[in-house]
Amino acid sequence: LNSFGKIFRVNIFGESHGPSVGIVVDGCPAGIPLAAEDFFTDIERRKGGTQKGTTPRKEDDLPVFLSGVFNDKTTGAPLTIVFENKNTRSADYEKLRSFPRPGHADFVASQKFGGYEDYRGGGHFSGRLTVCLVAAGVVAKKILLMANPALSCVASILEVGGESDVELGVQKAIDAKDSIGGVVECVVKNLSLGVGEPFFDSVESVISHAVFAIPAIKGIEFGSGFAAAKMFGSQHNDALENKEGKTTTNFSGGVVGGISNGNDLVFRVVVKPTSSTPKEQQTLNIQTDTIETFSVKGRHDLCIALRVPVVLEAVTAFVLADLLMLEQQVARR
Numbered sequence: 001l002n003s004f005g006k007i008f009r010v011n012i013f014g015e016s017h018g019p020s021v022g023i024v025v026d027g028c029p030a031g032i033p034l035a036a037e038d039f040f041t042d043i044e045r046r047k048g049g050t051q052k053g054t055t056p057r058k059e060d061d062l063p064v065f066l067s068g069v070f071n072d073k074t075t076g077a078p079l080t081i082v083f084e085n086k087n088t089r090s091a092d093y094e095k096l097r098s099f100p101r102p103g104h105a106d107f108v109a110s111q112k113f114g115g116y117e118d119y120r121g122g123g124h125f126s127g128r129l130t131v132c133l134v135a136a137g138v139v140a141k142k143i144l145l146m147a148n149p150a151l152s153c154v155a156s157i158l159e160v161g162g163e164s165d166v167e168l169g170v171q172k173a174i175d176a177k178d179s180i181g182g183v184v185e186c187v188v189k190n191l192s193l194g195v196g197e198p199f200f201d202s203v204e205s206v207i208s209h210a211v212f213a214i215p216a217i218k219g220i221e222f223g224s225g226f227a228a229a230k231m232f233g234s235q236h237n238d239a240l241e242n243k244e245g246k247t248t249t250n251f252s253g254g255v256v257g258g259i260s261n262g263n264d265l266v267f268r269v270v271v272k273p274t275s276s277t278p279k280e281q282q283t284l285n286i287q288t289d290t291i292e293t294f295s296v297k298g299r300h301d302l303c304i305a306l307r308v309p310v311v312l313e314a315v316t317a318f319v320l321a322d323l324l325m326l327e328q329q330v331a332r333r
Protein backbone atom coordinates (compact mmCIF):
# COMPACT_ATOMS: atom_id res chain seq x y z
CA LEU A 1 0.00 0.00 0.00
CA ASN A 2 1.40 3.44 0.83
CA SER A 3 3.93 2.57 3.49
CA PHE A 4 7.41 1.08 3.21
CA GLY A 5 10.08 -0.08 5.66
CA LYS A 6 10.29 -2.17 8.83
CA ILE A 7 11.73 0.29 11.39
CA PHE A 8 12.23 3.51 9.37
CA ARG A 9 8.69 3.42 7.98
CA VAL A 10 7.85 5.86 5.20
CA ASN A 11 4.15 6.62 4.58
CA ILE A 12 3.21 8.73 1.60
CA PHE A 13 -0.01 10.64 0.88
CA GLY A 14 -1.62 13.21 -1.40
CA GLU A 15 -2.63 13.87 -4.98
CA SER A 16 -1.15 16.06 -7.68
CA HIS A 17 -3.91 18.70 -7.59
CA GLY A 18 -5.18 18.20 -4.02
CA PRO A 19 -4.25 20.67 -1.27
CA SER A 20 -0.91 19.00 -0.52
CA VAL A 21 1.29 15.92 -0.72
CA GLY A 22 3.39 14.62 2.16
CA ILE A 23 4.98 11.93 4.29
CA VAL A 24 4.71 10.50 7.75
CA VAL A 25 7.92 8.77 8.82
CA ASP A 26 7.50 6.52 11.81
CA GLY A 27 10.56 5.08 13.55
CA CYS A 28 12.77 8.05 12.83
CA PRO A 29 15.56 8.26 15.44
CA ALA A 30 15.31 11.18 17.90
CA GLY A 31 17.81 14.01 18.04
CA ILE A 32 18.58 14.41 14.32
CA PRO A 33 19.00 18.13 13.52
CA LEU A 34 16.32 18.98 10.94
CA ALA A 35 15.34 22.33 9.44
CA ALA A 36 13.64 23.42 6.21
CA GLU A 37 17.01 24.46 4.71
CA ASP A 38 18.21 20.83 4.86
CA PHE A 39 15.68 19.99 2.14
CA PHE A 40 16.40 22.81 -0.31
CA THR A 41 19.27 21.28 -2.32
CA ASP A 42 17.62 17.92 -3.02
CA ILE A 43 14.19 19.44 -3.59
CA GLU A 44 15.68 21.91 -6.08
CA ARG A 45 17.34 19.01 -7.94
CA ARG A 46 13.94 17.33 -8.41
CA LYS A 47 12.10 20.41 -9.65
CA GLY A 48 11.03 20.87 -13.23
CA GLY A 49 10.59 24.21 -14.92
CA THR A 50 14.14 25.29 -15.56
CA GLN A 51 15.82 22.46 -17.47
CA LYS A 52 14.95 21.79 -21.13
CA GLY A 53 12.79 18.61 -21.30
CA THR A 54 11.09 19.03 -17.90
CA THR A 55 7.57 20.18 -17.02
CA PRO A 56 6.92 23.94 -16.83
CA ARG A 57 4.90 23.31 -13.63
CA LYS A 58 6.86 24.90 -10.79
CA GLU A 59 6.09 24.63 -7.07
CA ASP A 60 8.00 26.37 -4.29
CA ASP A 61 8.01 23.07 -2.34
CA LEU A 62 8.72 24.49 1.08
CA PRO A 63 8.55 21.67 3.65
CA VAL A 64 6.00 22.27 6.42
CA PHE A 65 6.68 20.21 9.57
CA LEU A 66 3.41 19.16 11.24
CA SER A 67 4.87 16.79 13.82
CA GLY A 68 8.03 15.08 14.98
CA VAL A 69 10.32 18.13 15.06
CA PHE A 70 10.90 20.29 18.14
CA ASN A 71 13.65 22.89 18.62
CA ASP A 72 15.02 21.94 15.16
CA LYS A 73 15.58 18.30 16.13
CA THR A 74 13.57 15.14 15.47
CA THR A 75 11.66 13.98 18.54
CA GLY A 76 11.32 10.26 17.83
CA ALA A 77 7.55 10.69 17.34
CA PRO A 78 6.07 10.32 13.83
CA LEU A 79 7.60 12.94 11.52
CA THR A 80 4.96 14.56 9.30
CA ILE A 81 6.05 16.84 6.45
CA VAL A 82 3.70 18.37 3.86
CA PHE A 83 4.27 20.23 0.61
CA GLU A 84 1.44 22.41 -0.65
CA ASN A 85 0.23 22.19 -4.24
CA LYS A 86 -0.11 25.74 -5.48
CA ASN A 87 0.57 25.64 -9.22
CA THR A 88 -2.26 23.43 -10.52
CA ARG A 89 -4.19 23.63 -13.80
CA SER A 90 -6.85 20.98 -13.41
CA ALA A 91 -8.85 21.97 -16.52
CA ASP A 92 -6.08 20.37 -18.63
CA TYR A 93 -7.27 16.99 -17.38
CA GLU A 94 -11.02 17.10 -18.18
CA LYS A 95 -10.46 15.58 -21.64
CA LEU A 96 -8.83 12.56 -20.02
CA ARG A 97 -12.23 11.40 -18.73
CA SER A 98 -12.95 10.41 -22.35
CA PHE A 99 -9.38 9.50 -23.29
CA PRO A 100 -7.44 7.62 -20.59
CA ARG A 101 -3.82 8.29 -21.56
CA PRO A 102 -2.13 5.24 -23.08
CA GLY A 103 0.77 4.27 -20.83
CA HIS A 104 -0.54 6.24 -17.85
CA ALA A 105 -2.49 4.99 -14.83
CA ASP A 106 -5.74 6.81 -15.83
CA PHE A 107 -7.58 3.71 -17.10
CA VAL A 108 -6.46 1.16 -14.49
CA ALA A 109 -7.01 3.62 -11.61
CA SER A 110 -10.51 4.41 -12.81
CA GLN A 111 -11.35 0.69 -13.15
CA LYS A 112 -9.84 -0.25 -9.79
CA PHE A 113 -11.35 2.62 -7.81
CA GLY A 114 -14.68 2.75 -9.62
CA GLY A 115 -14.22 6.29 -10.96
CA TYR A 116 -13.80 7.78 -7.47
CA GLU A 117 -10.07 8.44 -7.96
CA ASP A 118 -8.83 12.02 -8.15
CA TYR A 119 -7.74 12.05 -11.80
CA ARG A 120 -6.55 15.68 -11.84
CA GLY A 121 -2.89 15.82 -12.81
CA GLY A 122 -2.62 12.03 -12.52
CA GLY A 123 -3.85 12.21 -8.90
CA HIS A 124 -1.99 9.82 -6.58
CA PHE A 125 -0.09 8.40 -9.58
CA SER A 126 1.61 11.67 -10.42
CA GLY A 127 5.35 12.25 -10.43
CA ARG A 128 4.42 15.07 -8.01
CA LEU A 129 4.48 12.54 -5.18
CA THR A 130 8.19 11.99 -5.70
CA VAL A 131 8.81 15.21 -3.75
CA CYS A 132 7.71 13.11 -0.75
CA LEU A 133 10.24 10.40 -1.56
CA VAL A 134 12.94 13.06 -1.82
CA ALA A 135 11.95 14.46 1.59
CA ALA A 136 12.18 11.01 3.21
CA GLY A 137 15.55 10.66 1.50
CA VAL A 138 16.86 13.86 3.06
CA VAL A 139 16.19 12.46 6.53
CA ALA A 140 17.51 9.01 5.59
CA LYS A 141 20.75 10.45 4.17
CA LYS A 142 21.36 12.03 7.59
CA ILE A 143 20.90 8.64 9.23
CA LEU A 144 23.37 7.04 6.79
CA LEU A 145 25.95 9.69 7.64
CA MET A 146 25.40 9.03 11.36
CA ALA A 147 26.25 5.37 10.68
CA ASN A 148 29.29 6.22 8.56
CA PRO A 149 30.35 9.79 7.70
CA ALA A 150 32.24 8.46 4.63
CA LEU A 151 29.12 6.87 3.09
CA SER A 152 27.88 8.49 -0.13
CA CYS A 153 24.90 7.74 -2.36
CA VAL A 154 25.01 9.42 -5.77
CA ALA A 155 22.82 8.83 -8.83
CA SER A 156 23.48 10.18 -12.31
CA ILE A 157 22.03 9.93 -15.81
CA LEU A 158 23.90 7.47 -18.05
CA GLU A 159 21.86 7.98 -21.19
CA VAL A 160 18.77 9.60 -22.64
CA GLY A 161 17.17 8.03 -25.71
CA GLY A 162 20.28 5.89 -26.19
CA GLU A 163 22.60 8.95 -26.18
CA SER A 164 25.23 9.46 -23.46
CA ASP A 165 25.07 13.16 -24.36
CA VAL A 166 21.92 14.12 -22.46
CA GLU A 167 21.34 17.33 -24.46
CA LEU A 168 21.46 15.33 -27.69
CA GLY A 169 18.98 12.77 -26.34
CA VAL A 170 16.53 15.46 -25.22
CA GLN A 171 16.88 17.24 -28.56
CA LYS A 172 15.91 13.95 -30.29
CA ALA A 173 12.56 14.09 -28.46
CA ILE A 174 12.07 17.80 -29.14
CA ASP A 175 12.72 17.29 -32.86
CA ALA A 176 10.35 14.31 -32.98
CA LYS A 177 7.72 16.26 -30.95
CA ASP A 178 7.63 13.19 -28.68
CA SER A 179 8.83 12.03 -25.26
CA ILE A 180 11.91 9.93 -24.45
CA GLY A 181 13.31 7.60 -21.76
CA GLY A 182 16.69 7.07 -20.16
CA VAL A 183 18.98 5.09 -17.86
CA VAL A 184 20.02 6.31 -14.39
CA GLU A 185 22.79 4.75 -12.30
CA CYS A 186 23.14 4.83 -8.53
CA VAL A 187 26.45 4.21 -6.72
CA VAL A 188 26.72 3.84 -2.95
CA LYS A 189 30.28 4.07 -1.62
CA ASN A 190 31.52 2.93 1.80
CA LEU A 191 28.46 0.85 2.68
CA SER A 192 29.61 -1.57 5.36
CA LEU A 193 29.79 -5.31 4.70
CA GLY A 194 26.89 -7.35 6.11
CA VAL A 195 23.84 -5.19 5.29
CA GLY A 196 20.79 -7.08 3.95
CA GLU A 197 18.41 -9.66 5.44
CA PRO A 198 18.10 -12.79 3.27
CA PHE A 199 15.93 -14.52 2.22
CA PHE A 200 13.26 -12.01 1.25
CA ASP A 201 14.84 -8.79 2.43
CA SER A 202 18.06 -9.12 0.47
CA VAL A 203 19.64 -5.79 -0.54
CA GLU A 204 18.56 -6.36 -4.17
CA SER A 205 14.99 -7.29 -3.15
CA VAL A 206 14.35 -4.32 -0.92
CA ILE A 207 15.98 -1.79 -3.23
CA SER A 208 14.01 -3.14 -6.19
CA HIS A 209 10.77 -3.05 -4.19
CA ALA A 210 11.26 0.62 -3.35
CA VAL A 211 12.62 1.57 -6.78
CA PHE A 212 9.52 0.27 -8.56
CA ALA A 213 7.44 2.63 -6.43
CA ILE A 214 9.00 5.46 -8.43
CA PRO A 215 6.55 6.11 -11.28
CA ALA A 216 7.87 5.29 -14.79
CA ILE A 217 10.63 2.85 -13.73
CA LYS A 218 10.54 -0.26 -15.93
CA GLY A 219 13.74 -2.13 -15.12
CA ILE A 220 16.68 -2.53 -12.75
CA GLU A 221 20.04 -4.30 -12.91
CA PHE A 222 22.76 -4.71 -10.29
CA GLY A 223 26.44 -4.77 -11.25
CA SER A 224 26.90 -6.52 -14.58
CA GLY A 225 23.12 -7.06 -14.72
CA PHE A 226 21.82 -8.55 -17.97
CA ALA A 227 25.34 -8.59 -19.48
CA ALA A 228 26.18 -11.45 -17.04
CA ALA A 229 24.14 -13.79 -19.24
CA LYS A 230 26.85 -13.55 -21.91
CA MET A 231 29.89 -14.04 -19.60
CA PHE A 232 31.85 -17.08 -18.39
CA GLY A 233 31.91 -17.73 -14.64
CA SER A 234 35.66 -17.17 -14.56
CA GLN A 235 35.13 -13.70 -16.06
CA HIS A 236 32.18 -12.81 -13.87
CA ASN A 237 33.57 -13.96 -10.49
CA ASP A 238 34.86 -11.05 -8.43
CA ALA A 239 38.13 -12.31 -6.91
CA LEU A 240 38.86 -11.34 -3.30
CA GLU A 241 41.82 -9.03 -2.84
CA ASN A 242 41.88 -8.65 0.96
CA LYS A 243 40.13 -9.67 4.19
CA GLU A 244 37.95 -6.53 4.15
CA GLY A 245 36.20 -8.12 1.16
CA LYS A 246 37.61 -5.79 -1.54
CA THR A 247 37.38 -7.49 -4.93
CA THR A 248 39.39 -6.95 -8.13
CA THR A 249 36.22 -6.46 -10.20
CA ASN A 250 32.67 -5.60 -9.16
CA PHE A 251 30.36 -7.53 -11.45
CA SER A 252 28.19 -8.41 -8.44
CA GLY A 253 27.41 -4.71 -7.93
CA GLY A 254 28.41 -4.94 -4.27
CA VAL A 255 25.87 -7.60 -3.22
CA VAL A 256 26.39 -11.36 -2.87
CA GLY A 257 23.83 -13.66 -1.28
CA GLY A 258 21.65 -10.60 -0.73
CA ILE A 259 24.28 -9.11 1.62
CA SER A 260 26.48 -6.08 0.94
CA ASN A 261 30.07 -7.26 0.43
CA GLY A 262 32.00 -4.08 1.22
CA ASN A 263 32.43 -2.96 -2.41
CA ASP A 264 30.48 -0.18 -4.13
CA LEU A 265 26.76 -0.92 -4.39
CA VAL A 266 26.00 -0.25 -8.08
CA PHE A 267 22.68 -0.49 -9.90
CA ARG A 268 20.97 1.03 -12.91
CA VAL A 269 17.31 1.72 -13.61
CA VAL A 270 15.36 2.16 -16.83
CA VAL A 271 13.02 5.15 -16.99
CA LYS A 272 10.35 4.82 -19.67
CA PRO A 273 9.48 7.62 -22.12
CA THR A 274 6.77 9.86 -20.62
CA SER A 275 3.36 8.47 -21.50
CA SER A 276 1.93 11.99 -21.90
CA THR A 277 3.39 12.73 -25.31
CA PRO A 278 2.34 15.55 -27.63
CA LYS A 279 2.59 13.06 -30.52
CA GLU A 280 -0.78 11.97 -31.93
CA GLN A 281 -1.88 8.43 -31.10
CA GLN A 282 -4.87 6.25 -31.94
CA THR A 283 -6.68 5.30 -28.75
CA LEU A 284 -10.10 4.53 -27.28
CA ASN A 285 -12.57 7.27 -26.44
CA ILE A 286 -14.29 5.45 -23.60
CA GLN A 287 -17.38 7.73 -23.73
CA THR A 288 -18.12 7.03 -27.42
CA ASP A 289 -16.44 3.58 -27.57
CA THR A 290 -14.61 4.53 -30.76
CA ILE A 291 -10.90 4.67 -31.60
CA GLU A 292 -9.93 8.29 -32.17
CA THR A 293 -6.86 10.44 -32.68
CA PHE A 294 -5.58 11.80 -29.41
CA SER A 295 -2.58 13.77 -28.17
CA VAL A 296 -1.78 15.05 -24.69
CA LYS A 297 -1.96 18.77 -24.03
CA GLY A 298 -0.92 20.42 -20.78
CA ARG A 299 2.34 20.54 -18.86
CA HIS A 300 4.49 17.43 -18.88
CA ASP A 301 8.05 16.18 -18.65
CA LEU A 302 9.41 15.32 -22.06
CA CYS A 303 12.03 13.18 -20.34
CA ILE A 304 11.30 11.93 -16.80
CA ALA A 305 14.83 10.49 -16.46
CA LEU A 306 16.15 14.05 -16.08
CA ARG A 307 14.37 14.32 -12.73
CA VAL A 308 14.96 10.79 -11.45
CA PRO A 309 18.54 10.87 -10.02
CA VAL A 310 17.66 12.62 -6.75
CA VAL A 311 14.53 10.47 -6.35
CA LEU A 312 16.59 7.31 -6.85
CA GLU A 313 19.12 8.47 -4.26
CA ALA A 314 16.26 9.13 -1.84
CA VAL A 315 14.65 5.68 -2.05
CA THR A 316 18.09 4.04 -1.86
CA ALA A 317 18.86 6.09 1.24
CA PHE A 318 15.66 5.14 3.06
CA VAL A 319 16.05 1.46 2.16
CA LEU A 320 19.63 1.46 3.49
CA ALA A 321 18.68 3.47 6.60
CA ASP A 322 16.05 0.84 7.39
CA LEU A 323 18.46 -2.05 6.77
CA LEU A 324 21.11 -0.39 8.95
CA MET A 325 18.56 0.06 11.73
CA LEU A 326 17.57 -3.62 11.40
CA GLU A 327 21.29 -4.46 11.59
CA GLN A 328 21.38 -2.24 14.72
CA GLN A 329 24.14 -0.12 13.20
CA VAL A 330 21.96 2.92 13.96
CA ALA A 331 20.22 3.36 17.32
CA ARG A 332 16.74 4.87 17.81
CA ARG A 333 18.33 7.70 19.81
Ligand SMILES: Cc1cc2nc3c(=O)[nH]c(=O)nc-3n(C[C@H](O)[C@H](O)[C@H](O)COP(=O)(O)O)c2cc1C
Nearest residue numbers: 104105125126127215216217275276300301304307
Ligand atom coordinates in the same frame (compact mmCIF):
# COMPACT_ATOMS: atom_id res chain seq x y z
C1 LIG B 1 9.70 12.93 -11.47
C2 LIG B 1 8.59 12.32 -12.32
C3 LIG B 1 7.86 13.13 -13.16
C4 LIG B 1 6.84 12.59 -13.99
N1 LIG B 1 6.18 13.43 -14.84
C5 LIG B 1 5.27 12.90 -15.69
C6 LIG B 1 4.61 13.73 -16.65
O1 LIG B 1 4.87 14.94 -16.72
N2 LIG B 1 3.69 13.17 -17.47
C7 LIG B 1 3.41 11.81 -17.43
O2 LIG B 1 2.61 11.33 -18.21
N3 LIG B 1 4.02 11.01 -16.54
C8 LIG B 1 4.93 11.51 -15.68
N4 LIG B 1 5.55 10.68 -14.77
C9 LIG B 1 5.26 9.23 -14.79
C10 LIG B 1 3.87 8.82 -14.37
O3 LIG B 1 3.60 9.26 -13.07
C11 LIG B 1 3.77 7.28 -14.51
O4 LIG B 1 4.19 6.89 -15.78
C12 LIG B 1 2.36 6.79 -14.29
O5 LIG B 1 2.00 6.96 -12.93
C13 LIG B 1 2.18 5.30 -14.64
O6 LIG B 1 3.00 4.50 -13.83
P1 LIG B 1 4.13 3.56 -14.41
O7 LIG B 1 4.79 4.30 -15.53
O8 LIG B 1 5.08 3.34 -13.26
O9 LIG B 1 3.47 2.32 -14.87
C14 LIG B 1 6.56 11.20 -13.93
C15 LIG B 1 7.31 10.38 -13.07
C16 LIG B 1 8.33 10.92 -12.27
C17 LIG B 1 9.16 10.01 -11.42
